[in-house]
Amino acid sequence: MNLKAKLLVAFLAMSLLPLALIAWITVDHSSTALSEQAFAQLESIREIKKTLLDQFFSEWRGNMDMLIDSVVSLKNAAIDKMTIVQEMKKAQVEEYFQQGINDITTLANNTSLAKAVGDFAMVVDKEGKVDETLYEFTEKVKYQNNLAQFKESGGYDDLLLISKEGVVVYTVNRHADLGQDLAAEKNREHPLSRCFYSALESVTVQDLEPYAPDENDLRGFFAAPILKGKMFLGVVAVKFTKEPLNRIVQRRKGMGSTGETYLVGKRNDEIRYRSDQAVKTGVIGDLVVEIAAKKALSRESGVLLDMDQTDTLEIVRYDPLEIPGLQWGIMTTIAVEEAIAPKMEGETDDYFTRFTSQYGYSDLFLIHPTGMLSYSVKHKADYRTNLNTGLYADTGLGLVFRQVLNSKSFHFADFRPYPPSDNALAAFMAVPVMSDKNKVDLVVAVQIPTDVINGVMQERSGMGDTGETYLVGQDRQLLSDSMANSNRGQVAVLPTDSQSDQIRTVAVEKALAGETGKMIISDYAGKEVLSAYTPLNVWDTSWALIAEIETSEAFASVRTLTNLMIGISVVTCLFIVFVSVIVAGYIVTPVQQVALFIKNMAKGDFSRSFSGKDAERKDEIGTLATAMMNMQVRIREVVAQVKEVAQDVSTGSVELRVSAANMSKGASQQAAAVEQMSSSLQEIGAASKQNAENASYTEKIAQETSQNARESQQIVDETVKAMAEVAQKIRIIERIVGQTRLLSLNATIEASRAQEHGKAFAVVAQEVRRLSDTTQKSAEEITRLARSSLSVSERAGEMSARLVPLIQQTTNLVREIRAASDEQRSGMTQVNQGMQQLDQVTQQNVSMAQVLAATAENLTEQAHHLQNIVAFFQIETPNGRDDRDEHPDCV
Incomplete structure (x- = not known):
């Protein structure tokens, strides 16, 4: 292998191997980082929705406490009103019989x-x-x-x-x-x-x-x-x-559409009506089976909630009557649906209808301890059915009713299909209304739809195209709408008893087992997803909260980065091969001409190249020429690079000095802004403290107002009692009038018997009768005035009774405002501390910027010194001239 081939292999080995290693490490670390980022985003969304759901259920629990307080207040107000009405009618009935006894005694x-x-x-x-x-x-x-x-x-x-x-x-x-x-x-x-x-x-x-x-x-x-x-x-x-008795008990002013009073009596161990009913169909002589009637005839007085013969839940006030020789009682009843679900004047919706609409419940129920569902806002198929023995006893509503009845405390029933709501998913919360004897008078329940939960779970901000969150119950059925088709469209998946419809993924099983974590799994649709799971505890019920996104979407950026790195690597390899070929040829060819310009090299002139055939020789000269050629090229490259670096260092040092100055100026401005923000935060903290003090003072005023309203209620009650006493005194006057009439009658009879001698006595008797008539008319006018005053007092009592809960609610709201102001003041204190720390950091940055400016100045001086040193070497510039504009002869 010749020298050029060896150089080419060496260049490729030194370039491609590090490139491949760098590309692999980059892709691997990027993939891990992006995967962790996707999981972190899923976990963040999961925790946010878990917090929102916890807040919803906590608010709902508070709503139930407020609802019970309202029910108890409305029930007590209705009972107080019924008691006043019954006491008046009881006194009038007893007065009627006493008047009859007095009349017959006087006559006899x-x-x-x-x-x-x-x-x-x-x-x-x-x-x-x-x-x-x-x-x-x-x-x-x-x-x-x-x-x-x-x-x-x-x-x-x-x-x-x-x-x-x-x-x-x-x-x-x-x-x-x-x-x-x-x-x-x-x-x-x-x-x-x-x-x-x-x-x-x-x-x-x-x-x-x-x-x-x-x-x-x-x-x-x-x-x-x-x-x-x-x-x-x-x-x-x-x-x-019966007419006089009916006139007394059938007066229905202020008793609504279902309120009425009637009499019962016992004879031969049978309890029968002793007056006709004005609202229902009972008439005198009909048998009576109500528990309250038995209690009244047993000399008991009290109030209870009972079902009438039409399965209507009523509030019943019962008292015995004090009539010599008779065992009678008086009863006043009103339907619970009217008594504790009043309608505001001019409105068509009652209190509970407005309550369910305000807080997003599907329905609200009042259930008698016998199981009879006696009130429903929607009046669906479950209305007037028995939750112990009826068609819907095994539903979630029937289950939660029996739990509350047994424990006498709050209970929650998990989401299940509810037939009266077209088998839609529904959960229920229920609380008892307790009597003074620690007995359950009533169970109040609300139906929770999936709409609110869906509103939270279907919020998909930041989840991409395939991301979703959903809830799974203990029965492995979906409790919120999910996404199930291949196009990722949103469809409602309702739970059934089929195993195929159950969600049994690894994440669901772990969450229902109480674990919190993340992993890559196959979801309920069989697709590979990133899954973040956690249990959601709703009182004594545990659900699985799942957040998932398909790996194809979550790792899309990883695939893009991988493809990009592959493309860059291919282009880089081609470039390296091309450069390596040129460099190898460049190194080998000039070595043969090295001897021709050794002198110039000794003088530091590297701007000249050489030519000749000596470099092509295969002897030692050729070898030396090749070596010198290579040395010349390498030295020239180093010198050129050193000059470029010196120039870059000089330029960079100037830019660094400018940047350091700008940085120092910006840090100073930032420090001033931080000081201004810290001062503003201190002013806001002082304002928050003042708000908290004002809220506390307002709360004291609201409490004093509530106490004054209670005292006003007591004064109105005393007025009602005083008016009742006035009515009793008037009845005494009426009895005196009756006795006066009787005396007049006796005088008339005696005058008739005396004939001529009794004429004067007859005149006196006639005058006494006229006086009696005049007194009777005056007593009737006073009676009407007393009744009118009593009606006004009752109305004032009702208004005071309505005012007290409103003032109490105002007190509670002011208390919450004070608590919020205290929390705000605490938060502003923490923010102020953070701004002070930021101010310290900013001051440190100012000092560091000043140090950086000094360093940049020193670096500029070193760059000038380096340029002076490398000026000794002469190299060829791109325009063919040496770097000092000199033109020495070529070798």
Whole structure:
């Protein structure tokens, strides 16, 4: 192998081998770096979405606490309102019966009534036949219709006199009961007969029963014995109907569309209605099976949530009635759906509908402890079904309801298909509403759709064309929409029971096992992907959160870099071969002419080349010529390079000096800007501190306002109680009016008996009656005024009850603002510290820039010194002249 071939091989070996090694190392390190970058980006996206989902569920849990507070407040407000209404009606019913007892007692004590029993007994024979003429005379002439007037003034249906033998000798209405022998065996179960025997010794009240002489309409009686001294002369009774009781309990002002009050009573171990219902279909005499009715007749008072006969959940207020001789109770009910889901004036949506819309829930449910789903915002197929025994008992809603009922605490049910929502995925959260006796009164549940989760998981910013994140549940089913077709289009993958639809990749299994990591795997579609996985714990449920991108996209830049390096290497190899050939020829040929210009070389003149055939000789001269030729070329190249380097160093030192000066100037400006920013941050920190102090002061004001609102509520409650007491005093006045009328009646009867001598007494009796009428009208006007004042007080109480939660909510918001201001102040303190550190670093950069400028100045001086040294050598310039414009003779 000749010298040229050897040189060519040597050049190629020294150039191509390092090039190949450098290219391999570059591609390998770049591939690793890009792969780590792709994984880091996936992990960052995964953690961001995990944090967002954790925040969503934390907010939802807080929403449930707020919802329970609202439900309890609304329920208590409804109960308070029902209690006021029931107390008023209870007092009115008891007053009605007490008034009847007082009226019959006063009438029985009238001395003329004892004579009237005897007079009317004379007009009825032993067979019950009535002498109509004598009857008319006795009633109209002898007693001037006084008994009929008493019946009308008291608002009773009839007034009856029963002889001591048990014969009905007088009735105002003259129905079929006139002349009946109540002592006869066939009449022993007659309601009036029982009333007669009960009244032999004392005043009695006979319960409402079907009464045959009045076509079996319901009638009740007040009865009292007629005595003359200790001698029993008979019984006087007044008959009452259901209408007065219905008028009292069926007043529905302020009770909404479902609220009503009704009476119940117990007789012969059966509980039946004692008034007609105004909203539902119950009427007097129908059987009652409600638990509250049993409690009221057991002398208990209270409130409970119960299902009525139509499976409607109601709030029931029950109390016993204090009526001598009767076992009655009073009940006030209102549907829970209306009581604790109120509608604001002028709006069509109730409170819960607005709540679900505001926080993005699909539906909201109120569930009775029996399992009856009594309220739903959407009223889907699950409405009014039983979650213990019904069609949807095995759904996620049924499961979470039973968990809450057993634990009496918050629970969450994982996403599952929910049939009433067209089998769409739904999760549920539920919390109990507890009573004072630590019993579950109600379970409140909300339905969570996948929309919110999809909104987080489908955000694909920074994930390229094939990147995606998705959730997988414990059943290995997708909980969020994913991408499944070959075109990477977004389609919803709903979970089923089929094993083929389950996601069982390595990443999913590791995440569900509680591991966090990253790897390259085959995804659920069989494609190779970069996968970053982690568990997502939602209370007692664990999901797999997966972030993936196809390797074809993730490593696209690696492939591009590899192809680029291959192209560059090929071009470089061709260039190296070309250069090596030229250089080898250049080195070998001039060696033969080296002897001709050794002198010039000794003088340092390397600008001349030589020619001749001596260099082609094969003897020692040729060898020497070749060696000298090579030495001349090499030295000339070194000198040329040294000059170029000296020139480059000189130029670079100047540029370096300019750059160092600019850098020093920029660093100084940066230091000034940092000082200004640090000062601004200190001012912002002071403002944040002032905001925190203002928020704290505002919070104290809100707390004082809340306390004032509570005190106002107490004052309104006291006003309502005072108005109730006024109503009671007015009823006392009404009783006095009734007694005055009775006294007037007695005076009239005695005046008629005295005939001529009693005329003056009759005039006095008439004046007393007029005074009684005037007093009655005044009492009625006062009663209307008291009722109007009571209505206003109730409305004020309602407004105060609405105001208290709003003020409390304001207090909570101010407290949150104060906490946010404290966090902001802490953050600004940390940023200020960072700016101070940056200021120190900037000052150090200024010092280093000054040192760099001094170094550049020194480098310029060394470059000039190097140029002076290499000026000794003369070499050929590109224009054919030497570098000093000299033209020595060629050798």
